Amino acid sequence: MGLPTGFLEIERKDRPYEKVEKRLKNWKEFVLPLPPAEIGKQGARCMDCGIPFCHNGCPVNNLIPDWNDLVRRDRWQDALEMLHSTNNFPEFTGRICPAPCEASCTLNIDDNPVTIKSIECAIVDRGWEEGWVVPLVPAKKTGKRIAVVGSGPAGMACAQQLARAGHSVALFEKADRIGGLLRYGIPDFKMEKRLIDRRMRQMEAEGVEFRTGVEVGATLSIKSLLEGYDAVALTGGAELPRDLDVPGRELDGIHYAMDFLTQQNKRVAGDDEARAAPRGTLTAKGKHVVVIGGGDTGSDCIGTSNRQGAASVTQLEVMPQPPERENKALTWPDWPLKMRTSSSQEEGAERDFAVLTKRAVGKDGKVEALECVRVTFDKGRMQEVAGSAFQLKADLVLLAMGFLGPRQPGMVEQATVALDPRGNVAANVVDYKTSVPKLFAAGDMRRGQSLVVWAIREGRQCARSIDQTLMGVTTLPR
Ligand SMILES: Cc1cc2nc3c(=O)[nH]c(=O)nc-3n(C[C@H](O)[C@H](O)[C@H](O)COP(=O)(O)OP(=O)(O)OC[C@H]3O[C@@H](n4cnc5c(N)ncnc54)[C@H](O)[C@@H]3O)c2cc1C
Ligand code: SF4
Known part of the structure; x- marks a missing residue:
C-alpha cells in the first residue's frame, strides 16, 4: 500500500x-x-x-x-x-x-x-x-474472421482485444483516418493525434487490418460483412447532433460543432484547405462567436475559436449555474454536479447560464445576432422570465447541444437491428448481442453519447463476448 x-x-x-x-x-x-x-x-x-x-x-x-x-x-x-x-x-x-x-x-x-x-x-x-509498450502478438490464430465497424475508442479496444485473442480482425472506418471522435472531435491541444497513430501501428503489428474510407451501409453492405465474417461489432458512435429548432436556424454562420472542430483537426494534421474543408471554410477569426451548449464539445469549440483568433466567445447554457461546491454528504462517491471551469473556458469565454435561444436574426442570409431570454426552473419545468429578452451579437454560432444517438440511415437501418427507446442500438452489457445473429454493438452506438473511458470498457467487454460466442470459452477479461 x-x-x-x-x-x-x-x-x-x-x-x-x-x-x-x-x-x-x-x-x-x-x-x-x-x-x-x-x-x-x-x-x-x-x-x-x-x-x-x-x-x-x-x-x-x-x-x-x-x-x-x-x-x-x-x-x-x-x-x-x-x-x-x-x-x-x-x-x-x-x-x-x-x-x-x-x-x-x-x-x-x-x-x-x-x-x-x-x-x-x-x-x-x-x-x-x-520502449516497454510492444505489440502483443498471439501465439496462435483461431481462423475466425471478425469485422469491427467504427474506429473510435470502442472499436479500437474491441479490435485490439480480439486480435490478441488470435482472431483475424478488420476495422472499417468511413473517415479517412482512424480514431473516431478522438481524431476529429477532440482538438489536438487536448490530445495530440500522434498518440492514435502510435497505437494504430501497435495494433497493425498485432494483426488488425485497417480499412479507412469504407462506409458500411453505403460503400459496403452489412449483408456482405455478415457473409464474409464470423461476427460483426457495430461501434459507429452516436453521431446525430441535437439541432436548434428556432426561426432563423437556416441563416449562414450557424453550424454544428463537429463540422467546425473536424476542419481544424484536419488542418492540424496537415491537410490542405480543400481536403480539410470540402464544403467551405469555417473559421472564428475576427468573429463574435456564440457557442450553445455547456459540455465538453462546447469547451472544445471555445478553445478552437480562441486559437483561431475570435473577437469574442460567449457560451450559453440553458440549465442554471450549478453550485460552486457540491454537498459531499449527498454526492460522494458519485460524480457531483458542480461548477467546473475547463481549460478552454479559462482561456477566455463569457459564460451565461439559464439562457434560452429564441431566434437567430441576420442580414443578406447571414447570422448577425441571437435573440435570447432568461429562464427559471420550477420542479423541473422551464419558464421564461418576463421582460428578460436580450440580443447577443453573433457572426458564428456553434451548436454543441449534445447528440441524440446513432444516425439511422445507412448502416443501422440496413442492419435491421432493434433499437432501444432512445434510438440507440439495443444490446445488453452482458453479451453485447443485438437482435440480429452475429451482430454485436458497443460504445456510444449502444449506450448513447458518453465518454472515452466507457467506450473502451464496452469495446473490451464486447470483444470478450464475441470470443466467448465463437470459441465457447474466453480468457479475455471483462
Ligand atoms: C467534441 C467532443 C469532445 C469530447 N471530449 C471528450 C473528453 O474530453 N473526454 C471524454 O471522455 N469524452 C469526450 N467526448 C465523448 C467521446 O469522444 C465519445 O464518448 C467516444 O469517442 C465514443 O467512442 P465510440 O468508439 O463509441 O464512438 P466514436 O468515437 O464516435 O467513433 C465512431 C466511429 O465510427 C465511424 N462510423 C460510424 N458509422 C460508420 C459506418 N457506417 N461505416 C464505417 N464507419 C462508421 C465514425 O466515422 C467514427 O469514426 C467528446 C465528444 C465530442 C463530440
Ligand atoms: S479511494 Fe483514493 S485513497 Fe482510496 S484506494 Fe482509491 S485512490 Fe487510494
Whole structure:
C-alpha cells in the first residue's frame, strides 16, 4: 500500500498548464508532466482503502491503489503492466478523461483526491518512452474472421482485444483516418493525434487490418460483412447532433460543432484547405462567436475559436449555474454536479447560464445576432422570465447541444437491428448481442453519447463476448 500517513504528510500536487498566452499560439498539448519522483510521492498519498471507492468510479475498473503503490516503489514497468490489464489506451484517458475515479476517491471528501489521472498518464507515457509498450502478438490464430465497424475508442479496444485473442480482425472506418471522435472531435491541444497513430501501428503489428474510407451501409453492405465474417461489432458512435429548432436556424454562420472542430483537426494534421474543408471554410477569426451548449464539445469549440483568433466567445447554457461546491454528504462517491471551469473556458469565454435561444436574426442570409431570454426552473419545468429578452451579437454560432444517438440511415437501418427507446442500438452489457445473429454493438452506438473511458470498457467487454460466442470459452477479461 501507499505510505500509511502519506496523505497527511504530502500535499496533493497536480500537473501544471502552460500559460494561457503561450498555449493559445499553437495547437499542441499544454499540460506539463510532473517528474517521476513527484509522481511517486503522489502515489504515496493513496491509502489503499479497504473499499477502494476509486475502483467503482472508474468505468474500466482500473486497479488504482495497486499501481499507485508500484510507482511509489519505483516499479514503473510493473505499474504499466497492471494499468494495461484493464485499459488498452491509458494515454487517451490520462489526458481527456474527466476522472470520475478522483471524484470517488476517499480523499475527495475534503477535496484532495489522489492525482489518479496524472499518475495513470505518467505511467503509460514513460512506458512508451522506455520502449516497454510492444505489440502483443498471439501465439496462435483461431481462423475466425471478425469485422469491427467504427474506429473510435470502442472499436479500437474491441479490435485490439480480439486480435490478441488470435482472431483475424478488420476495422472499417468511413473517415479517412482512424480514431473516431478522438481524431476529429477532440482538438489536438487536448490530445495530440500522434498518440492514435502510435497505437494504430501497435495494433497493425498485432494483426488488425485497417480499412479507412469504407462506409458500411453505403460503400459496403452489412449483408456482405455478415457473409464474409464470423461476427460483426457495430461501434459507429452516436453521431446525430441535437439541432436548434428556432426561426432563423437556416441563416449562414450557424453550424454544428463537429463540422467546425473536424476542419481544424484536419488542418492540424496537415491537410490542405480543400481536403480539410470540402464544403467551405469555417473559421472564428475576427468573429463574435456564440457557442450553445455547456459540455465538453462546447469547451472544445471555445478553445478552437480562441486559437483561431475570435473577437469574442460567449457560451450559453440553458440549465442554471450549478453550485460552486457540491454537498459531499449527498454526492460522494458519485460524480457531483458542480461548477467546473475547463481549460478552454479559462482561456477566455463569457459564460451565461439559464439562457434560452429564441431566434437567430441576420442580414443578406447571414447570422448577425441571437435573440435570447432568461429562464427559471420550477420542479423541473422551464419558464421564461418576463421582460428578460436580450440580443447577443453573433457572426458564428456553434451548436454543441449534445447528440441524440446513432444516425439511422445507412448502416443501422440496413442492419435491421432493434433499437432501444432512445434510438440507440439495443444490446445488453452482458453479451453485447443485438437482435440480429452475429451482430454485436458497443460504445456510444449502444449506450448513447458518453465518454472515452466507457467506450473502451464496452469495446473490451464486447470483444470478450464475441470470443466467448465463437470459441465457447474466453480468457479475455471483462
Ligand atoms: C467534441 C467532443 C469532445 C469530447 N471530449 C471528450 C473528453 O474530453 N473526454 C471524454 O471522455 N469524452 C469526450 N467526448 C465523448 C467521446 O469522444 C465519445 O464518448 C467516444 O469517442 C465514443 O467512442 P465510440 O468508439 O463509441 O464512438 P466514436 O468515437 O464516435 O467513433 C465512431 C466511429 O465510427 C465511424 N462510423 C460510424 N458509422 C460508420 C459506418 N457506417 N461505416 C464505417 N464507419 C462508421 C465514425 O466515422 C467514427 O469514426 C467528446 C465528444 C465530442 C463530440
Ligand atoms: S479511494 Fe483514493 S485513497 Fe482510496 S484506494 Fe482509491 S485512490 Fe487510494
